Amino acid sequence: MERPPPPQRSGVVLPIPEKCKGCGICELTCSLIHEGTCSPQLSRIHLQRDIFTEECTHSLCIQCDWPACFFACSVGALFIDRKSGARTIDESQCIGCGSCAKACPLNKNSIIKYNPNKGVYFKCDLCSGRQRGPACVEACPWEALKYIPASERG
Amino acid sequence: MIAMGMNPKGSYYGWVGRILRVDLGSGRIWSQDTMPYAKDFIGGRGIAARIAWEELKPGIDAFDPENRLIFMTGPLTGTLAPSSGRIEVCGAAPQAYPKTHYTRSNMGGWFGSELKYAGFDGIVIQGASDRPVYLWIEDGKAEILDAKELWGRDTFSTQKYLLDRHDRNAQIACIGPAGENLVRYAVVQSRTENAAGQGGFGAVMGSKKLKAIAVRGTGGVRIAEPERFFDLCIATNRALRTARGRPPSGYRDPEMARKYGAKSAACSQACPMDCGIVYTNVPGKVNRGIQKTRIQCVAPLFAGAERFYDWKIGREAGTELSALANKLGLNHWVLLLGVVPWLRECHRRGLIKDLDGGPIDFDNPRFWTNLLEKISQKEGIGKILAEDVPRASEILKIGEDVMKSLYPAYGFPGHWDGHGDKVNPAFFPLWIVSALQWFTDTRDPFSSGHGYTSWLASWSRILPWDRLAGVGEKVYGSRKSIDPSYPYEYKAQPAIWEQNESVLKDSLPLCDNLFPFLYTTQTEDNYARVMLSSGEVVEGKSIGYHLFQAATGLKLDEAEFRRCAERIFNLERAIDVRNYSRRREDDLKIIPYFETPENIIGPSGRLESLDRKAFLKLVDEYYELRGWDLETGIPTKHKLEELGLKDVAEELHRSLS
Numbered sequence: 170m171e172r173p174p175p176p177q178r179s180g181v182v183l184p185i186p187e188k189c190k191g192c193g194i195c196e197l198t199c200s201l202i203h204e205g206t207c208s209p210q211l212s213r214i215h216l217q218r219d220i221f222t223e224e225c226t227h228s229l230c231i232q233c234d235w236p237a238c239f240f241a242c243s244v245g246a247l248f249i250d251r252k253s254g255a256r257t258i259d260e261s262q263c264i265g266c267g268s269c270a271k272a273c274p275l276n277k278n279s280i281i282k283y284n285p286n287k288g289v290y291f292k293c294d295l296c297s298g299r300q301r302g303p304a305c306v307e308a309c310p311w312e313a314l315k316y317i318p319a320s321e322r323g
Numbered sequence: 324m325i326a327m328g329m330n331p332k333g334s335y336y337g338w339v340g341r342i343l344r345v346d347l348g349s350g351r352i353w354s355q356d357t358m359p360y361a362k363d364f365i366g367g368r369g370i371a372a373r374i375a376w377e378e379l380k381p382g383i384d385a386f387d388p389e390n391r392l393i394f395m396t397g398p399l400t401g402t403l404a405p406s407s408g409r410i411e412v413c414g415a416a417p418q419a420y421p422k423t424h425y426t427r428s429n430m431g432g433w434f435g436s437e438l439k440y441a442g443f444d445g446i447v448i449q450g451a452s453d454r455p456v457y458l459w460i461e462d463g464k465a466e467i468l469d470a471k472e473l474w475g476r477d478t479f480s481t482q483k484y485l486l487d488r489h490d491r492n493a494q495i496a497c498i499g500p501a502g503e504n505l506v507r508y509a510v511v512q513s514r515t516e517n518a519a520g521q522g523g524f525g526a527v528m529g530s531k532k533l534k535a536i537a538v539r540g541t542g543g544v545r546i547a548e549p550e551r552f553f554d555l556c557i558a559t560n561r562a563l564r565t566a567r568g569r570p571p572s573g574y575r576d577p578e579m580a581r582k583y584g585a586k587s588a589a590c591s592q593a594c595p596m597d598c599g600i601v602y603t604n605v606p607g608k609v610n611r612g613i614q615k616t617r618i619q620c621v622a623p624l625f626a627g628a629e630r631f632y633d634w635k636i637g638r639e640a641g642t643e644l645s646a647l648a649n650k651l652g653l654n655h656w657v658l659l660l661g662v663v664p665w666l667r668e669c670h671r672r673g674l675i676k677d678l679d680g681g682p683i684d685f686d687n688p689r690f691w692t693n694l695l696e697k698i699s700q701k702e703g704i705g706k707i708l709a710e711d712v713p714r715a716s717e718i719l720k721i722g723e724d725v726m727k728s729l730y731p732a733y734g735f736p737g738h739w740d741g742h743g744d745k746v747n748p749a750f751f752p753l754w755i756v757s758a759l760q761w762f763t764d765t766r767d768p769f770s771s772g773h774g775y776t777s778w779l780a781s782w783s784r785i786l787p788w789d790r791l792a793g794v795g796e797k798v799y800g801s802r803k804s805i806d807p808s809y810p811y812e813y814k815a816q817p818a819i820w821e822q823n824e825s826v827l828k829d830s831l832p833l834c835d836n837l838f839p840f841l842y843t844t845q846t847e848d849n850y851a852r853v854m855l856s857s858g859e860v861v862e863g864k865s866i867g868y869h870l871f872q873a874a875t876g877l878k879l880d881e882a883e884f885r886r887c888a889e890r891i892f893n894l895e896r897a898i899d900v901r902n903y904s905r906r907r908e909d910d911l912k913i914i915p916y917f918e919t920p921e922n923i924i925g926p927s928g929r930l931e932s933l934d935r936k937a938f939l940k941l942v943d944e945y946y947e948l949r950g951w952d953l954e955t956g957i958p959t960k961h962k963l964e965e966l967g968l969k970d971v972a973e974e975l976h977r978s979l980s
Contacts, residue, residue: 194595201402210541211543
């Protein structure tokens with residue numbers, strides 16, 4: 170089967186690990202803004218801290234040019250946000266089948282996660298519709314997260 | 324052994340709704356509803372005090388199985404509020420002197436937040452196991468598991484074992500050999516440098532044969548007003564970070580970074596600062612191998628300082644010793660400001676000549692590692708030093724006067740008091756307020772009481788007294804509260820305000836290193852204010868209240884909220900009076916300590932010491948403002964009733980008659 174052509178390009182949030190202090194403000198901001206709850210589990214950005222070295226690894230959606238998640242969704246719950254290009258899940262359409270998560274090439278790092286309370290999958294939507302852009306970028310005290318709009322992506 | 328299905332999901336904001344109960348004697352596990360305590364006692368220290376009032380009977384020693392070991396978070400724990408990883412640890416404390424008594428300790432990190440994500444606001448542990456066990460908590464379930472494999476291990480290796488065995492995202496509170504062996508200043512340790520240090524609650528865990536609590540949670544903390552809460556948190560973080568001009572840009576010491584892999588890191592969930600320095604590559608001086616540990620608070624003192632603590636250890640060995648103390652589970656503060664200075668002075672005076680036959684040499688790292696090992700294993704003289712200095716000097720019948728110059732009261736070494744604590748630059752008259760914070764406490768008040776003496780010692784280097792006094796008027800009600808020309812006037816008010824603020828910090832909780840947020844270079848009058856994106860301006864002293872309200876949605880006005888702090892402080896006093904016969908004369912025992920000359924000269928231009936007569940006037944004023952009986956120092960029935968503590972008033976006054 171021939172691959173469909175890629176949709177509109179997306180912006181992306183990029184972590185700058187050497188600036189990160191491991192506070193987790195990004196995770197709690199994300200779940201607070203999206204779910205009204207402070208919960209790393211419900212965050213679209215995931216932080217892994219080593220307890221001895223405090224070394225942090227971040228995982229969050231890289232908003233692929235050719236989004237496997239988008240093409241894998243059979244119910245049309247995934248859409249491309251017109252303004253940012255974010256590959257976004259419409260929760261009202263999602264049936265919780267998990268095809269998007271299975272298709273994601275990076276999903277072992279918790280890029281697309283399941284919300285058991287709502288029975289839907291969720292992923293980074295670059296805070297689509299939020300005037301000041303991605304909330305995690307705004308909240309990070311250390312400028313360790315950077316938003317790159319589609320037009321500036323290399 | 325498993326308790327199930329505790330949290331009616333999503334019923335509350337701020338609190339998660341259940342307190343886990345564990346009886347290690349019978350192996351029974353159950354849970355109770357948090358909410359009956361929440362509105363009146365907030366969380367952390369407040370809820371713990373209420374549980375202690377109800378369950379901790381007079382005469383219960385710290386090592387009695389009937390002692391309660393209470394881990395309690397607050398409504399802000401685990402949220403986006405600045406430094407929200409904190410948790411309070413309470414119970415009868417082994418370090419407390421002359422007899423063990425109820426008091427508190429707290430720690431940052433990620434253990435408190437993880438507990439809430441697992442569905443519990445707190446854990447109350449009673450009874451004692453007859454064999455080593457640990458507690459494994461995961462999403463509303465708890466299990467008592469065998470800890471044979473863990474007993475004897477240090478805190479780092481214990482955590483590694485549990486992470487490997489259960490979940491690499493788990494958070495752990497555990498004890499080292501010091502806790503197992505009931506050293507009176509054994510800590511409850513989490514990660515490499517978070518610990519509930521003061522009080523010796525690690526030894527309470529040891530007495531219950533509880534090696535560790537490991538917790539993993541995938542839930543969250545619901546917030547009543549998410550947008551406003553986000554706005555408050557982010558604006559507060561920004562204001563805190565720019566209070567002294569430019570925001571901090573992280574640790575910058577290329578030499579340390581290159582040599583020791585040093586970098587700065589947050590020490591607690593959602594904290595916007597980077598107080599901790601993580602060393603990832605320090606060669607061991609005594610034990611071969613690479614040391615990895617976080618260093619903060621008093622830990623750099625292991626290396627030695629210029630005055631008084633002038634042993635010559637150096638940074639590499641200092642880092643190794645700091646990590647070793649954490650691995651063994653020994654309290655840094657007690658070691659460095661109590662045990663070591665006492666031992667050193669006793670040695671100087673020829674009162675102690677050797678350490679079990681070996682030379683006493685504080686410039687030799689090997690002497691230190693030997694000392695720390697001996698204390699944590701209670702080997703040789705370590706057995707006596709493990710009792711902490713007040714008891715050790717009693718047992719050995721030496722150095723009692725040295726002890727009295729280092730330990731103001733309750734079995735706790737000095738802290739921001741201008742006398743025994745020679746690390747921190749507290750000068751007259753700032754330490755008058757410290758003395759008033761100390762004199763009615765049950766421990767060193769400076770785990771959550773830095774707001775006056777410490778803030779002013781540092782801000783008076785940046786801003787003129789006139790400016791600071793202006794802020795004092797807004798916060799404490801009078802310029803005299805801060806103006807150094809009135810050393811014995813209007814001092815009970817700031818002391819009471821800071822004591823109550825300390826209760827709030829320990830109950831919400833908030834970090835003592837950031838709150839109360841009072842001073843800034845960024846406003847015209849130097850009084851801290853936070854401007855929200857909505858245009859609303861929040862006063863620095865009220866940030867905690869607004870965070871509480873936006874998180875919980877409780878409709879409580881600020882005066883009622885502050886009354887919670889007063890209620891909690893009075894309840895703690897009631898425990899102290901009922902269980903330990905605390906009276907005015909006990910409060911006044913602190914006076915001789917402050918009557919000795921202070922450490923450094925302040926604005927008066929000469930070394931000051933406490934004026935007993937003037938201080939006693941402040942004491943009377945303090946009791947009157949508190950609503951406590953002048954003769955006895957006992958909260959009056961009227962006061963307790965006014966605070967909504969009718970049952971406490973009745974039981975307390977019945978116990979007295």
